[in-house]
Amino acid sequence: xxxxxxxxxxxxxxxxxxGVALGLVLFAMRDSIVxxxxxxxxxxxxxxxxxxxxxxxLVAAGSVVKGEGQNxxxxxxxxxxxxxxxxxxxxxxxxxxxxxxxAEGVLEGPGLFRADSVLAKHDENYMPREVADSLKEQGLWxxxxxxxxxxxxxxxxxx
Amino acid sequence: xxxxxxxYALTLALGLSLVQFLMPLWGATVRDGALAAIATPAAxxxxxxxxxxxxxxxxxxxxxxFSLVNVVENSHSLKPFVYKLTGVWGNHEGSMLLWVLxxxxxxxxxxxxxxxxxxxxxxxxxxxQGAVAFAFLAFIEFTSNPFLRLDxxxxxxxxxxxxxxxxxxxxxxxxxxxxxxxxxxxxxFALAALIEGRIDAVWARAVRPWTLTAWLFLTLxxxxxxxxxxxxxxxxxxxxxxxxxxASLMPWLAGTALLHSTIVMEKRDALKVWTILLAILTFSLSxxxxxxxxxxVLTSVHSFATDPxxxxxxxxxxxxxxxxxxxLFAWRAPLLRQGGLFAPVSREGALVVNNLxxxxxxxxxxxxxxxxxxxxxxxxxxxxxxxPFFNATFLPIVMPLLALIPIxxxxxxxxxxxxxxxxxxxxxxxxxxxxxxxxxxxxxxxPVLALVGIGLGxxxxxxxxxxxxxxxxxxxxxxxVMLRRAxxxxxxxxxxxxxxxxxxxxxxxxxxxxxxxxxxAVVNRGDLVSAGGYTLRLDAVFPRTAHNYREDVARFTVLxxxxxxxxxxxxxxxxxxxxxxxxxxxxxxxxxxxxxxxxGEPQPSGGLGVRIYWKPYVLFVWLGAVVMxxxxxxxxxxxxxxxxxxxxxxxxxxxxx
Numbered sequence: 101x102x103x104x105x106x107x108x109x110x111x112x113x114x115x116x117x118x119g120v121a122l123g124l125v126l127f128a129m130r131d132s133i134v135x136x137x138x139x140x141x142x143x144x145x146x147x148x149x150x151x152x153x154x155x156x157x158l159v160a161a162g163s164v165v166k167g168e169g170q171n172x173x174x175x176x177x178x179x180x181x182x183x184x185x186x187x188x189x190x191x192x193x194x195x196x197x198x199x200x201x202x203a204e205g206v207l208e209g210p211g212l213f214r215a216d217s218v219l220a221k222h223d224e225n226y227m228p229r230e231v232a233d234s235l236k237e238q239g240l241w242x243x244x245x246x247x248x249x250x251x252x253x254x255x256x257x258x259x
Numbered sequence: 260x261x262x263x264x265x266x267y268a269l270t271l272a273l274g275l276s277l278v279q280f281l282m283p284l285w286g287a288t289v290r291d292g293a294l295a296a297i298a299t300p301a302a303x304x305x306x307x308x309x310x311x312x313x314x315x316x317x318x319x320x321x322x323x324x325f326s327l328v329n330v331v332e333n334s335h336s337l338k339p340f341v342y343k344l345t346g347v348w349g350n351h352e353g354s355m356l357l358w359v360l361x362x363x364x365x366x367x368x369x370x371x372x373x374x375x376x377x378x379x380x381x382x383x384x385x386x387x388q389g390a391v392a393f394a395f396l397a398f399i400e401f402t403s404n405p406f407l408r409l410d411x412x413x414x415x416x417x418x419x420x421x422x423x424x425x426x427x428x429x430x431x432x433x434x435x436x437x438x439x440x441x442x443x444x445x446x447x448f449a450l451a452a453l454i455e456g457r458i459d460a461v462w463a464r465a466v467r468p469w470t471l472t473a474w475l476f477l478t479l480x481x482x483x484x485x486x487x488x489x490x491x492x493x494x495x496x497x498x499x500x501x502x503x504x505x506a507s508l509m510p511w512l513a514g515t516a517l518l519h520s521t522i523v524m525e526k527r528d529a530l531k532v533w534t535i536l537l538a539i540l541t542f543s544l545s546x547x548x549x550x551x552x553x554x555x556v557l558t559s560v561h562s563f564a565t566d567p568x569x570x571x572x573x574x575x576x577x578x579x580x581x582x583x584x585x586x587l588f589a590w591r592a593p594l595l596r597q598g599g600l601f602a603p604v605s606r607e608g609a610l611v612v613n614n615l616x617x618x619x620x621x622x623x624x625x626x627x628x629x630x631x632x633x634x635x636x637x638x639x640x641x642x643x644x645x646x647p648f649f650n651a652t653f654l655p656i657v658m659p660l661l662a663l664i665p666i667x668x669x670x671x672x673x674x675x676x677x678x679x680x681x682x683x684x685x686x687x688x689x690x691x692x693x694x695x696x697x698x699x700x701x702x703x704x705x706p707v708l709a710l711v712g713i714g715l716g717x718x719x720x721x722x723x724x725x726x727x728x729x730x731x732x733x734x735x736x737x738x739x740v741m742l743r744r745a746x747x748x749x750x751x752x753x754x755x756x757x758x759x760x761x762x763x764x765x766x767x768x769x770x771x772x773x774x775x776x777x778x779x780a781v782v783n784r785g786d787l788v789s790a791g792g793y794t795l796r797l798d799a800v801f802p803r804t805a806h807n808y809r810e811d812v813a814r815f816t817v818l819x820x821x822x823x824x825x826x827x828x829x830x831x832x833x834x835x836x837x838x839x840x841x842x843x844x845x846x847x848x849x850x851x852x853x854x855x856x857x858x859g860e861p862q863p864s865g866g867l868g869v870r871i872y873w874k875p876y877v878l879f880v881w882l883g884a885v886v887m888x889x890x891x892x893x894x895x896x897x898x899x900x901x902x903x904x905x906x907x908x909x910x911x912x913x914x915x916x
Contacts, residue, residue, distance in 0.1 A: 106601075106602070106603065117615050117619050120655075124655055133643070133644055135643075136641035136643060154643055170862075170868045190860075193840040193842055
């Protein structure tokens with residue numbers, strides 16, 4: 101092969117691989133991406149039942165009902181609208197009423213959501229960022245700094 | 260007082276790194292070698308200063324000096340001593356100090372490798388290294404000072420996040436940082452070559468041990484992090500395609516490509532410009548990882564508490580080094596003498612395909628990680644890109660790559676014989692197909708992809724053995740001769756074979772997870788649950804206290820065919836100081852497989868909710884990574900590299916053992 105042919109082979113191979121990768125990415129973007137919604141979003145955007153999504157908000161106070169086996173029902177609210185979530189399995193350590201939560205699963209019907217995973221994060225001050233943002237949008241965010249902040253004010257070591 | 264000394268030393272290191280940055284550049288401009296040589300003592304002194312600062316912070320932690328904000332926020336006098344020490348890097352400020360400590364350590368090692376690296380190249384490399392150190396020291400000094408005092412000092416600290424009170428913290432961050440930071444050396448070498456306008460096989464030989472070292476530590480760091488997440492988080496998962504995990508995977512993929520392209524450059528004097536580009540790219544991805552974790556743009560298990568000034572500062576560092584690196588590349592790369600072209604069917608051709616696939620795989624991870632951020636910034640829509648995306652994009656690119664590994668490994672340099680190479684590997688194909696069939700017969704079904712994975716894994720391991728066999732003379736010589744020759748093969752040949760077999764072992768472990776089971780159950784005392792051929796009986800539920808937590812423990816007896824195999828305990832733990840609950844998984848290792856017990860809450864009807872996983876051959880996932888790293892280490896001790904870099908190789912052997 102001449103130099104030119106060799107170079108062309110290389111370029112053609114590179115373009116082929118990149119083309120395939122691009123195709124895969126575009127295909128996956130269409131099928132395997134999950135949107136995040138708050139209960140209000142779901143109503144406002146008229147999300148069709150059967151859609152897979154991530155639902156975020158606060159666990160409504162007094163809504164957690166533990167059934168037989170490991171079935172749990174609770175309501176996720178953004179204080180404006182709320183949606184009932186059904187879930188089977190162990191809840192995360194930090195799952196509590198009044199705390200932020202993100203549930204991933206399928207919208208079954210109006211106001212009813214079937215979750216296959218429930219996330220709360222590993223920190224007592226934590227709220228999932230999506231939840232915090234959507235609460236901020238609705239003016240419900242209360243900034244709670246660290247409750248147990250150390251007394252006194254920091255000074256630099258060189259002083 | 261020692262703390263003030265530490266802070267002073269840190270500030271001194273900032274000045275020294277500036278000297279290390281500017282002097283060689285000045286020296287290079289006025290062609291004064293003595294001026295450039297100042298970089299060597301500057302690099303050594305900067306390391307000594309940062310080491311002193313790090314010791315001061317460690318001392319403050321060891322003695323629970325609660326007059327330091329950093330110690331108050333992350334320690335507690337009752338914490339076990341070992342976690343007081345590892346707590347030094349269990350927080351943003353301390354971990355940045357560790358980052359810079361490793362950076363300056365590498366700088367000092369380059370400064371000392373006099374025989375391995377020509378002096379001009381060494382001085383320019385130290386200059387770039389100094390610039391990186393200066394930027395990160397300034398970052399620590401101005402936004403993340405770990406030496407802030409508190410007045411009045413409280414009597415007690417707020418304790419370290421319980422998730423971090425684990426041996427994993429002792430090992431995972433240092434390994435990972437050695438990997439990330441190690442690639443800064445490849446980056447510095449690349450920019451030095453661009454400034455010098457000269458690049459050749461000597462450069463490749465000088466840079467390869469550093470890349471290999473960084474790569475092997477990054478491999479171990481990622482594997483360690485994965486295992487830690489697996490046993491600590493209590494979900495039984497070992498890879499979540501979490502953005503921060505991806506942030507460590509991207510430099511690994513690019514670094515693996517770099518490692519292979521450097522070989523082509525060393526052996527065949529080709530792919531020069533590409534290698535330089537990869538070196539810049541790999542370190543850019545390392546910096547991107549640092550930015551993603553510390554800027555607060557992501558929420559993740561790994562992210563640190565953040566404030567916006569830090570994010571902006573790191574973004575500035577990112578822009579300067581990545582932008583500067585690529586700008587220098589665009590300006591100077593055309594000046595480099597191009598290497599030769601070569602035949603597509605050859606070892607170097609195979610390595611080009613390796614690079615192409617690795618970089619493409621890296622690009623899909625990059626898109627999957629950053630697209631959600633970009634989309635949210637542009638349109639406000641929040642999406643999550645998870646496992647389905649990566650299964651659909653990453654796997655189809657990586658699987659052909661895996662299939663090509665043994666072929667590339669056995670094919671000859673310059674002009675390969677494709678047909679002959681393919682024929683030589685027949686044992687490997689046979690073993691792969693047989694492996695998949697045996698698994699199919701044993702488990703009666705399973706996902707096709709997992710069976711393909713089993714086949715690929717076996718093929719990779721056997722393919723490596725076939726490679727060694729043929730290099731040693733194969734069937735043409737008597738067996739004792741073959742074995743003797745095999746032992747006499749260069750260590751780099753063994754290193755390659757072992758590392759590739761390690762890839763196979765990891766692939767086997769990942770594929771086997773298709774047959775893992777998850778059982779949800781509510782159990783009372785005496786109830787039986789079965790998982791993976793074993794039966795678990797709940798024997799006792801009891802409270803237990805330790806000095807800084809209390810826990811409710813569920814003890815199971817594990818039985819097989821009526822015989823007791825052992826006991827396993829899962830627990831719900833409450834860390835008293837932070838009032839934070841955690842789930843402590845109970846894990847029983849049975850050969851390479853594991854039983855994994857996660858305890859939930861007591862049910863209203865009585866009984867305890869539990870989740871029991873059977874994880875067949877799960878240890879292979881991490882064992883493979885350890886084998887890969889062992890292959891890298893063996894390759895590092897190869898005579899070829901040792902002759903080139905005797906002092907450096909000896910220095911590196913010590914921490915790696």
